[in-house]
Amino acid sequence: MSIGYRLTTNPGLESLLSREAVEKSGHLRPVTEERPAGFAGHVRVSFDRPSRRTPCSELFTLRSAYHVIHDLGGWELTKDRLIDELCERVRELEIPGLENGTTFRVSCVRIGTHEFQSPDVERAVGSVIDERPDVSVDLANFDTEVRVDISDSLCMVGLQLTRESLDRRHQWVWRPRVSLRPAVAYAMLRLVEERHKERGEAENGSPQHALAGGVTRRTSWKVLDPFCGSGTVLMEAADIWPGAQLFGMDKREEAVAGCCSNLEILRSSGFPEKADRITVKQGDARDLKELWPAASFDAIVTNPPFGVRLHGAADLVRLYERFFSGATHVVKPGGTIVCLAARKRDKILRLVEDSSQLKMLGCHIIEVGGVFPGILVIERVGT
Numbered sequence: 001m002s003i004g005y006r007l008t009t010n011p012g013l014e015s016l017l018s019r020e021a022v023e024k025s026g027h028l029r030p031v032t033e034e035r036p037a038g039f040a041g042h043v044r045v046s047f048d049r050p051s052r053r054t055p056c057s058e059l060f061t062l063r064s065a066y067h068v069i070h071d072l073g074g075w076e077l078t079k080d081r082l083i084d085e086l087c088e089r090v091r092e093l094e095i096p097g098l099e100n101g102t103t104f105r106v107s108c109v110r111i112g113t114h115e116f117q118s119p120d121v122e123r124a125v126g127s128v129i130d131e132r133p134d135v136s137v138d139l140a141n142f143d144t145e146v147r148v149d150i151s152d153s154l155c156m157v158g159l160q161l162t163r164e165s166l167d168r169r170h171q172w173v174w175r176p177r178v179s180l181r182p183a184v185a186y187a188m189l190r191l192v193e194e195r196h197k198e199r200g201e202a203e204n205g206s207p208q209h210a211l212a213g214g215v216t217r218r219t220s221w222k223v224l225d226p227f228c229g230s231g232t233v234l235m236e237a238a239d240i241w242p243g244a245q246l247f248g249m250d251k252r253e254e255a256v257a258g259c260c261s262n263l264e265i266l267r268s269s270g271f272p273e274k275a276d277r278i279t280v281k282q283g284d285a286r287d288l289k290e291l292w293p294a295a296s297f298d299a300i301v302t303n304p305p306f307g308v309r310l311h312g313a314a315d316l317v318r319l320y321e322r323f324f325s326g327a328t329h330v331v332k333p334g335g336t337i338v339c340l341a342a343r344k345r346d347k348i349l350r351l352v353e354d355s356s357q358l359k360m361l362g363c364h365i366i367e368v369g370g371v372f373p374g375i376l377v378i379e380r381v382g383t
């Protein structure tokens, strides 16, 4: 019997999550479907398994996913009768685990324009499930979370198996609002790794060769985040690249102090080896050339400010221009620069096109809290 899960991520990261899920599931060889029924930010993963009740533990180790949902059903409904029709379907639905005094809650995530709000769906579906014998609603201490996803007239219902987001994996003392989510930081690092793996494949002729080469090379990688803020990229890199030397910089003293406090927590919570591999200093990312020797880094992975607080668009483009100029100096030929760019992306892409030392390899548009930045993957050309 096939068992299906849905994973959630940022819209735009579905194919990366799908690759991660296949890689981490190993011999279980799941079949994946990106954006099932058009749901942005969702990936369906199906396994051939004898039992419907055993969740695949590998899914809970995914770094580009937020939630794991056991799929129960999905329907296209009439938009202006959606809640009523959804309740009829849920009344008929087999919901595993809802028995013998269990408590539950319903949570709804809604995309599109509707004449109702998510809490209306939660209340209506909750009362239908509450009709079942031996179950009761408990919004705070629930055993089972029934999750309803709605996109226009499409509905999907499942059991959310993750209590909190999988990307709540670091401890923070200092965490400003502009901080990157660890899942996005992981995606950016993974794009570096995939690029180096592809290069290895091209050079060595076989994926096995490339993987082995990639793993050994990664242990000696030097990676810089010149706009490090609270240090999300650095902490993710410390987790996934054992042995890599990681360097962070930020212009603001407060950010450097905050990042160092976060690293202290990492050290004192049992990971001194990871904290020891991260060095943070104060500095301006427009002056990389003055601050680091030439060809110091294998990769730069970073998210510069989106530009909301800068004085104007010209300032933002100038910031990228000087950052790219310095990055060209400090990244080794053949190395990689992965950075986010939200506003003025066309002008920023043109800076790369106009540089003889940089080559644009890809621009992955994602959604982050209603903003649509691109993850730019850039090669520092040369051998």
Ligand SMILES: C[S@@+](CC[C@H](N)C(=O)[O-])C[C@H]1O[C@@H](n2cnc3c(N)ncnc32)[C@H](O)[C@@H]1O
Residues within 6 Å of the ligand: 176, 178, 179, 180, 181, 226, 227, 228, 229, 230, 231, 232, 233, 249, 250, 251, 252, 255, 283, 284, 285, 286, 303, 304, 305, 306
């Ligand atoms: C979007 S935040 C980075 C957030 C970070 N990735 C995190 O997860 O916390 C941008 C950071 O760049 C810093 N910054 C702005 N201009 C800078 C510059 N010219 N050089 C270095 N850092 C700068 C800001 O202080 C801010 O911490």
